[in-house]
Amino acid sequence: MMAWATGTGLAVSVLIGLVLLVRRPIARTFGARAAYALWLAPGLRAVMPTLPAAAVPLPASLPMGSIHTWVVQSASTDAGWLTLPVALGGMWFGGAILFLGFHGWRHYRFLGRAPAQGRALDVPGVPYDVVAPAHVDGPMATGLIHPLIIVPMDFEQRFSVDQQHFALWHEQLHHRRGDIWASAAALILTSLLWFNPLAYLALGAFRRDMEAACDERLLADAGHAVAPAYAETILRCAARPVPRSLCALTTIDELKGRLNMLKTNHGRGRRLAGLLLAGGVSIAGLALSVPAAADDGVKQQEFTKKIVIHGGPGGKNGVESADSGDLEKMGANCDGEKVELSADGGGADKKQTVKFFVCGKKGEGRTELVAALEKAAANLGEEDDMDPAIKAELQAKMRAKIESLRAGG
Known part of the structure; x- marks a missing residue:
C-alpha cells in the first residue's frame, strides 16, 4: 500500500508540475478548454490502480540434475504495528482529513442557510434553483446533488437584463459541464497531497482554467461578437474570493487573466487539436504506473x-x-x-x-x-x-x- 501511495504521489506531482509549465502556452495556442483538459492527466493518474507484477516464466525444458533458481517476494512476518510507515501513513491521513474538514467548514460558513433564507428567483429558461441571499457579492454555482445558482440580493437592480442573462448562462454551464464535480475532485486530490506545495499552486491554476474554459464555451455558443458585453458582465460581477468548493463567475484575483482570454478567438480546428493534445498527455501520464510489489509497509x-x-x-x-x-x-x-x-x-x-x-x-x-x-x-x-x-x-x-x-x- 505504501509503495503504491508513494509511487502515485510522485507520478501525480510530476504531472502537476508539467501541467503548470505548459498550461499557459497551451491556452494561448489552442484555447482555454485545452488548458483545462490538461488537468485530466494528474486526475486520472491519481486513481489508477497498481499494475500486476509480471510473472517469471519457468523454462519448458531443463536437463536432469540442473538447478533453476529465482527469487520472488511473498508473504512476510509482521514487524509490529507501530512502524515508521504506519506513523507516516497516519500523519498523511490525518492531514487529508483536516484539509477536507477545513474546506467543508468554510463552505458551510460562507453559505450558511442561504438556500433556505435567501430570496428564491423564478427565472424563465433556467432549470436550476436560483437563490439571492444577502451576503453574496457575485453569481456562483454550487450543489453536487441539488444544483443551485446563487446571486446577490440586488441582482435585478445591479445588472442589466443582458448581464443577468450572461451571468446565469455562465453558472448554468458550470452545472452542465460537471465543473462542480470537477472542483470537488480537485479538492480531494489536493487533500491527498496536502504536504506538497505544488498541489496548492495547482488548485488555484485549475480553478482559473476552469473559469476561462467556461468563458470560452459561452462565447463559442453565443458568438464572439458578444465578447465586449460579456467582459462588462465579468467586470460587474467581480467579487471577493470565495471558498474553493464554489464556482464563482469571477473573483478579483482572476479578473485580469479572464479578460485577456476573452480577446482570443481560436478556430474550431485548433481547439480540437488542443483537446486531442490534452488527451495524449493524459494517456501518456498513465504510463507513469507502479508495478505491484511486496508490501513494504508494516511487514x-x-x-x-x-x-x-x-x-x-x-x-x-x-x-x-x-x-x-x-x-x-x-x-x-x-x-x-x-x-x-x-x-x-x-x-x-x-x-x-x-x-x-x-x-x-x-x-x-x-x-x-x-x-x-x-x-x-x-x-x-x-x-x-x-x-x-x-x-x-x-x-x-x-x-x-x-x-x-x-x-x-
Missing part, C-alpha cells in the same frame, strides 16, 4: 527461492510450465516420483525460505531419482547468494532423502 521482507529439477535426459519433462509463485502446481503436474524439501533462515529484517522440488520421469525407478538428488546436492553447493545455514540444512535433507531412497524407504 518485513521474506524471499522464497525455488529450486526446480526436471525429468531425465531425452525424456518427458515432469513440469512443462508453471508460475513462479505456484509450487503446488508443479507438484500436481508431476507424473513421476517427486521430492519436495524446504529450509528457512535469514536475519530479522530479511527472512528467506528455500523450497526444493524434483520430479522424476514416469515409470522410472528410484535409482534415477537418487542420481538427480546427488547432482542437485552438488550444484547447490555452487549457489553463492543463498544463506550458508539454509544451504547446509537443505543439503543435509537431500543426503537424508538419498539414504532413505537407497534403503527403500
